[in-house]
Amino acid sequence: MKILGKITILLCGGLLLFFTSDFPDFGDANSPASTHLSPYFIEHTLEDTAVPNVVTSVLADYRGYDTMFETTVILTAGLACFLLLKIPTKEVKQRYYRHEPTGVTLRIEGDRYPDKSAVFTRIDSTWVPSDMIINFTCRILISFIQIFALYVVAHGHHSPGGGFQGGVLLGASVILFAISGNLRAAIKQFGEKTAALFGAAGVFIYVGTAALCLALGENFLNYSALAPLLGTDRIMARSHGILSVEIGVAVAVMAVMIWIYYNLSSAGKQDEGL
Amino acid sequence: MTVYISGLLIVGGLFFFLIGSIGMIRLPDFYSRLHAAGIIDTMGLLLSMSGLALLILSDFNLGNILSALKIILIVVFIYLTSPTATHAIVDAGIRAGLKPWSKK
Numbered sequence: 001m002k003i004l005g006k007i008t009i010l011l012c013g014g015l016l017l018f019f020t021s022d023f024p025d026f027g028d029a030n031s032p033a034s035t036h037l038s039p040y041f042i043e044h045t046l047e048d049t050a051v052p053n054v055v056t057s058v059l060a061d062y063r064g065y066d067t068m069f070e071t072t073v074i075l076t077a078g079l080a081c082f083l084l085l086k087i088p089t090k091e092v093k094q095r096y097y098r099h100e101p102t103g104v105t106l107r108i109e110g111d112r113y114p115d116k117s118a119v120f121t122r123i124d125s126t127w128v129p130s131d132m133i134i135n136f137t138c139r140i141l142i143s144f145i146q147i148f149a150l151y152v153v154a155h156g157h158h159s160p161g162g163g164f165q166g167g168v169l170l171g172a173s174v175i176l177f178a179i180s181g182n183l184r185a186a187i188k189q190f191g192e193k194t195a196a197l198f199g200a201a202g203v204f205i206y207v208g209t210a211a212l213c214l215a216l217g218e219n220f221l222n223y224s225a226l227a228p229l230l231g232t233d234r235i236m237a238r239s240h241g242i243l244s245v246e247i248g249v250a251v252a253v254m255a256v257m258i259w260i261y262y263n264l265s266s267a268g269k270q271d272e273g274l
Numbered sequence: 275m276t277v278y279i280s281g282l283l284i285v286g287g288l289f290f291f292l293i294g295s296i297g298m299i300r301l302p303d304f305y306s307r308l309h310a311a312g313i314i315d316t317m318g319l320l321l322s323m324s325g326l327a328l329l330i331l332s333d334f335n336l337g338n339i340l341s342a343l344k345i346i347l348i349v350v351f352i353y354l355t356s357p358t359a360t361h362a363i364v365d366a367g368i369r370a371g372l373k374p375w376s377k378k
Contacts, residue, residue: 131365137358144351 049238051157059162060242060249064221067245068206071252075199078256082196085268095271098123124182124272138180145173153250157239163246167202167253174258183266192270195259202252209244280328287322294318303375304367308360315356323349 024031041058051057059067095113097106098121105123114120146169153166178186210221218225223241224234232240262270290313297310327342 128369131362134358134362137354141351141354 048235049242050235051239051242053157053159055160056156056162056242056246060245061221061223061238064210064245067249068210068221071203071206071249074256075203075252078196078199078259081260081263085263086270087268096123096125097121122184130181134180138176142173142177145169145176149173149250153246154243156246157242163249164253166246167250168257170250170254171257171261174254175261178261178265183262183270183272187262187270190258192259192262195255195262198255199252199259202248202250202255205248205251206245209241209248213241276328276332280325280332283325283328284322287318287320287325290314290318290321304372305364305374308363312357312360315352315360319352320349 024033028034041054041062045051045054045057049057049061051061093111094107094109097108097114098104099106100119100121106120108114116122149166149169151166152161152169153163156162156166174186174190177189209223209226212229213222213225214220216225216229223238225237226241227234227237230237230240266272294310294312294314297313298307301307301310323345327345330338330342330345
């Protein structure tokens, strides 16, 4: 079975390498991309979509299909990590507790654990006392990171940014929380089910926006069809459609980032970790 | 006038960058090298960034004030995060059992 997998990978890789030679050279001025596509995008973006940032309009409008399936690929990556790594929590039969009055660490096997109280505190097997400086700084920074992430998502029309970058920032803020405190606290705030749900919801927002255009009688992903719903003209509707799609991308990327982190950092146990 | 002051600040910042990078290579152990790296992030960045902010503000209008504000924000966030990161790395080093360097 392993040999079969290797043969498949070698065959696919070989084919990809073989046909790379047919591509135009990097930066070739005579390639179709440079002679036809780029000038069109640069000249027509503003009048077509009312978005000053060419990159955003190309990403979410002109080649919206590509971005849609990129988002799906991200969700698939999260699912793959989950299916490969996740271990049911019932199989974990060992926990460490700290008896606060005496400072003694107890290892309890089986499933009779003490209740959560001021006397017993659950700790990780590689326990590091929580550091006040790091906790405090991270708590201040997380809010700023999240505000900046929302700005990056919403301001992608005018400046570098957009759904992917904003989503990564949002995910990083939760991961920073998990690193500075502990994994269980982060999972309590943003659970694994929530992450899975948000990941699927992000893709759904993207595809839903596209399908809504289809339902309103125009092409899939042609945001101009949303004009009567939004009460704007057809060009502004494309701009708003891009924003809606970017929000979907941001939600999906954020959730999948967090989900992958949970599974990787705890080796699938989601019980203790960084 | 502001151009000269900002130039002086930037040169001062670059001086600290130089000290920090020499220290990162030449100092004997992990902790003292981290100390040198900390100088780059704090003193070097503060001086060079305030020089840049002053240079922008020499042409005084709203757009430039916003740019200067962004530069100051960068400095503020680096001041919050860089010492915390250094602290966390030193903490991890001590916990992992790395002994500080001594002459013997």
